[in-house]
Amino acid sequence: MFDRHYAAWPDHVPRHLTLPQTSVFSNLEVSALRYPKRNAIVYYDSSITYEALHKDAEALAGYLKNCGVGKGDRVLLYMQNAPQFITAYFAILRANAVVVPVNPMNRATELEHYVADTSATVCICGQELVGFVEPLLGDKTTLQNVVVAAYSDALNVETDLDLPAEVRAPRAELSHPQMIAWNDALNAGHVPGPLTVGPDDLAVFPYSSGTTGAPKGCMHTHRSVMATAVHGVVWTHSTVESTILATLPYFHVTGMQSAMNGPIYSGATIVLMTRWDRKVAAQLIQKYRITRWVNIATMAIDFLSAPDVGEYDLSSLNNISGGGAAMPKAIEAKLYELTGLHYVEGYGLSETIAATHLNPITRPKAQCLGIPVFDVDSRIIEIDSGKELGPNEVGEIITHGPQLFQGYWNRPEETARSFIEIDGKQFFRTGDMGYYDDEGYFFLVDRVKRMINASGFKVWPSEVESLMYRHPAIRECCIISSPHPRRGETVKACVVLKDEAGAVTEEDVIAWCKEEMAAYKVPATVEFVDELPRSPTGKLMWRVLQEQEWKKAAS
Incomplete structure (x- = not known):
């Protein structure tokens, strides 16, 4: 077990974390019982309580059951960030099925790959994407039913915030017989069966583009999804009083875990944006006293380059973190000057459903992946020989931990090639080149292929x-x-x-x-x-x- 980083381990944080032995849906169920009237979501000034979110997820789960969705079936979730995404995500889990989050930038031909690969019969989509789903209906694919959401249906108060076009758009009429409007599906009166899935059942298939070939579904169980959701909450000292700004897309694992599953586990409030807009982000941070914002370096660069960013009250923020690319030192310095906070970087992949490494909040290193988090064992090996390397030697990063996926859906050969056994444990070969320093902090050098x-x-x-x-x-x-x-x-x-x-x-x-x-x-x-x-x-x-x-x- 790699333990060089324990000297840098944050105070008052346990090295081992016992995970709930429940489904991910149970997180919403528990928070709705504990905090029924607390806002789960604030969406351009409109709010949804935990009680209402839970009720809608149960209703949509009932509709999915009526469509024939059963345990282990895959359901496509093809939508931009919106309250309906969160509802649909938990409804699919409540139906004992598997969420297949699809990039909303994908078009009909790309979407066809997801349908064929998963044999999905149901797709839940935003109405702006209907034109890309419709060609796949009929007897052309396995797809039989489509639930269509208009994001504007989630708005229940007036707002002076600048709304994206997709959010302003009123609900459109549906003409295809295999499509049903979101509200009609929820109001159909169907009741889901018992919740039968547990920690070792499949929950989510985020797709990884990898370095070659068609996107591959990463099979994650409720246990692995629970791992990084809970890890993030504990690492950042988040509580029910936290308010999280959600700007990363939910179809991607970082946004999914840090700004949806983590907050719902702790009963926190999510302030949700459909599209990135630096002015709206600043307005929301000030108005709702945002405590945590997870982003990527490009968002932070854009945010900090706004000429009027210093005019907003950002004092409520106690954690700004992200990954995807190293934060340039000059930008990190400006962030610290403006907020007094260091940018806390992390590292993870679709195959690990977000972070395996995070920087300690009190001891972050710039342009650094961080240290292995709870129960994660990471090593550096030579690419060809598999020989384990020491400090400051560049090789491939491999990792083992509770957030590791079960393999690629329908691709046993690629799954086998992606793992290496060391000390009796299966390590995932990330394809990333890096090293760790004398204190056990990991640094990315580059992709093997790059x-x-x-x-x-x-x-x-x-x-x-x-x-x-x-x-x-x-x-x-x-x-x-x-x-x-x-x-x-x-x-x-x-x-x-x-x-x-x-x-x-x-x-x-x-x-x-x-x-x-x-x-x-x-x-x-x-x-x-x-x-x-x-x-x-x-x-x-x-x-x-x-x-x-x-x-x-x-x-």
Whole structure:
């Protein structure tokens, strides 16, 4: 068991955590019993109590049962962040079924993969996505029933907040016989059967894109989902009095666990946003006295770049954390200057349903994954030999813990390749390159597949990106490889300049890099772009830029 990090373990936090031996739905049931009139959700100033949320989840579970959904069946949840997402999530679990959260950026062809892979017969979707679901109905796929939610139905008071178009849109009429409006499904009067699932039954299949091939369903049980939900609450000292700002998408495991399942477990209040808007976020933090905000570095960068951010009262915040990419030091410094809080980074994957590593709140390290959390055993190994490495030696991060998935749905061969046995335990091979320091803090170097090999010199793009963020004119950057006739491949930087940068040339940036980093790391070319491609969760889609670069060179 890796224990080097215990010297940095936070005070008053146990090293072992006993998890509830119940279903994830039980968390909502218990909070509704304890705090029936407390707001579970605040949605653009409209509120929903725990009692009402529980009642709606039970009603929708009854409708799902009437559609033939039974234990272990997969139900697609294809929706943006909204109260209906939370209701549907818990309704599916209440029906003893499995939640399959689908990225709302996916379109009909992509959605067809999820239907075929899971044999789902029911999809619960936002009404703006109906056009992508409808082509799959009839006898074309297994899909038979679609519940359609209008986000505006969750608004019960007037608001002066700027609402996204999808939230403003009134409920539309449905013409397809296999579709039913959200309110009609809830009011149909169906009652769910008994709750029969327990900790070792399947609960959620978040899909991982991996490095190659079609997305793969990560099989998570109620036990593994419970693990990171409870871990986050205990680590951050969250209580029923906490108020969490939810800006990360719920289809993604970080948003799902930190801003939905964790708060519902503790009976806290979720202040929910459908779309990211830095002004609305600042207004909500001030108005609802937000205590915790989990985001990604790109959101924090955008938030802190607002010229009027200092005019808002952010004093209620006691924890700002995130992951997905390292927080640039300059941005972290601005955050500390503004709030007195350090940005607390963490690390996890779809296969671990959020965090396996978190920084201690009182002892965080910048651009660091953190230390292994409760009952997690992480190691560093050589990629090829599997030999375990020591402190400050770069290798692949492997991990074992209660949040580990059961494998990839319908892909036993890929599952087998993803694990390695050490000391009688099965460790998941993350595909991430990193190391741990003398205190047991883990650091990410890069993805195994992303390394640039320039004449034998190994260049890790995230390291170069981190250095380039120090340039006063650079707002964002992405490092990719570019083919080179002599070196094989070389380094290229795609750069977004700050609005106030003025006249900055490619030569200026390269000259600056030569002063700041080893010669083999210096970008051979710099391309200025208006924006970088990002996923719906805000992650930098470096692979898109990489593929474009090599295709351009080939032609």
